[in-house]
Amino acid sequence: MTPPPGTLLTAENLRKSYGPTVALDGAAFSIHPGEVVAVMGPSGSGKSTLLHCLAGIVPPDSGSITYDGRELAGMNDAGRSALRRSEFGFVFQFGQLVPELTCVENVALPLRLNGTSRKEAERSALSWMERLEVDDLKDKRPGEVSGGQGQRVAVARALVTGPRVLFADEPTGALDSLNGERVMELLTDAARSTNAAVVLVTHEARVAAYSDREIVVRDGRSRDMERAI
Template sequence: MTELLLVATGLRKSYGQTAALDNADFSIRPGEVVAVMGPSGSGKSTLLHCLAGIVRPDGGQVRYRHRELSEMSDAERSALRRDEFGFVFQFGQLVPELTCVENVALPLRLNGVKRKEAERRATEWLDRLEVTEVSAKRPGEVSGGQGQRVAVARALVTGPRVVFADEPTGALDSLNGERVMELLTAAARDTRAAVVLVTHEARVAAYSDREVVVRDGRARDLEHAA
C-alpha cells in the first residue's frame, strides 16, 4: 500500500475551556480523497487547520512526509502551505480587486513565476474547471458556482500534494455543488493530489474514498488504526 502522506496522532486543541480536539487521529495517502464528517462544532475545521499547519495543536503530532510540523519554523510552515498545500473554503477567498485569471495566477506569482507564464497556466486551469468565460471578470461579477470553480483552480494551479477543502460547496445549490465536487475530485485524482474534504453533507462526502468521523473533538480514523 502507498505510504502515508500526512499523519496526525493524538491531536488536542482547546480554545479557553472548550476542547475543540480531544485525541484526534487522521491519515491520508497520495491521491486519496478523505471526507472529514461530523456535526457542527464537532472539531472538523480545527482538525483541518491543525493538519494544514494553520493552527498549532496543544498536544499530539502532525507529520507531513516524515517531517513533524511543530518542529518547523513559521517560515518553513508558510513555505509548505504555499508550495505543497492548496486551500478551498466555503466563500470569501478570492481577492476582489483582481480578475479571476489574476486570482488563479496569484500563488504562482508569489512563487516567482513570470506574469505571462503564470497567466497561461491559470488559463489552463480555468478551462479545465469550465469557467474560461470569467477569466477577465472580477469575483464580484461572477456567480457563486463560477467563483468556487475559480477558487478550486487557484488551489490546484501550483500542483499541490494536499488540497484542504473546508465545506467547498456549502454556499452552492446542489447542482453547482456536485459539479464543483466532480471537477475537484477528478482534477485531484489526475494530479495525484490528496484531498482533505471537510463536509457535513453526505452527498458531498460520497465523492470521497473514505470518511473520518469527528465527534466531540475525537476523530476515529479506521484506516489509521489498521
C-alpha cells in the first residue's frame, strides 16, 4: 500500500505483541511535515507501543512503516539507530537525562553522537536552551533542576539535531498544569518553527489540544478522528 502523497511518516496495519499481551492489533498512522498529531487513548491501549514502533525503537511483528519513502521494517538495528540519531527527536515522561552530565552536556549529547565536535555541539545546545528559556541551567546537573526545567532541557535535547519528527511520550505527565502547558507551548512553537512533525502521546485533553488533530488508540486499534468525521 503506498502512503498518501505529502505524508512524512505512515504506518499501516501494525501488529505487535509482548508475549501473550497484544499491544497493537492493526493500528494505522500518518503525519505530515509540520503537523502535530496527538495519540490518545486509555492507559494500556498501546499508544506508547505505537510511538515506539513509529520511531523504529521497536520493530513491529507485522505491518509497514514508511518514513520519507523508506520502509523501516526493512532496516536493521544500526540503520534504525542512525535514523533516530539524525532524523528523530525524543522526549519522555522522565528518567531520560543522564544524571552525571550537566544540562548543556545532556542537550549536546545527540549532536555528539552524530560526530559533532564538543564545542560546536555545546554552542548549538546552548542556543536551543535559550529558546526553551533554560540557558541559565547549563552547568547544573539534572538532579538539581525542577521537573518542568528538566523537561524543557529534554525538549531542547530532542530538538537540537533539527529532527524532522519529534516523538513525545507523555512529556508533561510528571508536571503540574502550568508547567505542563508551558512545556507544550515551547515544544509546539519550536517544532512549528522548524517544520518538524510532532507525534504526541498523551492522555490529557488539554495537552492534546496543542495538536492539529488526534488519533485514538483503543485495544491496539487506532482511529483517525479527522477521517472518521
